[in-house]
Amino acid sequence: MASLPAIKPLDGADGFLRWKETVLLHLHAAGVGHVLSEDPPPPPPGGASSSSPSAEAATRTWARDDAVCRGHILAALSDRLLPDYVRYGTGRAVWEAVARTYHLDEAALFYHRFLDFRFDDGAPLLEQLAHLHAMAVHMEDLSASGTANMARGKLPADAQIPEGAIPEGGKASMT
Template structure:
């Protein structure tokens, strides 16, 4: 079975993609369970299989570390210990994401649709929550604080207290924007055709003279 190519982790940049890629590989080869399950208490055969899976898991994680990081983490003897050690170093906590959310700003000249902005704001709002159970209403409120025009539309025409309501408003606003943009493009084309026709008519009249 071909394994998934993973760019070796070299530092904090790219950790999230690295983490998800490594997890996908571990699940693909069937050894991800050692990261969460406890070793078998009884049975020589089960213990042997666990040891093999754990060694394979640890090896895959080490293979996905850069030459700079390998000596730092190779001392960890199990897949779970190794995985947790890397996470302790690079896994962002809720305070990090809270800061990222506070720094989040959108500008009119950004090459980003409203729906993309909602998705980004929602992701940061959820990550910034320190509670294990994230309130949908609190996320919707935070998203609306970053997108005041969307908040106004949600309050006037929809439900601003849930993310479903916020998304419905955002999708409606995006549809209106797309329709207006399409009309503008069509009008510009019609104006160009009209202009070309006028030039052609002038040219014909000059020839007749």
């Protein structure tokens, strides 16, 4: 089995996306990531005394998976953040609490990153265009032609697109 990347402890908003994806990879590799999206097994009808051995095993397995998941998430937090999240009793509750804090409004975030984007003469142009396009995909409020015109204005001088090459109101795409 391939080794998993190390998890750099989350210590604030910077790096949240990489942290989140790395933690998810670890949780799924450990076989416990399902507790973040699935509900626990229902309690047996009539109480614990009437439950079947398979239902009891499913409940114990779920409780174990949830505890392991919670432990992995808490272990991936910095010492500064751990006290803020240790009070949550389940893996899903910890995960959702961290997400509420650090998962920002993506559309607004990408819009501001798109506006602030500047081409770097030292980086490959096609890679930068792909990055600009990835941000533009999240900006649902802008039309494709509006986004393309904004991107055109950011291009370096040696890669300028002539005025009028992007149709007004059309379905121009950056692909």
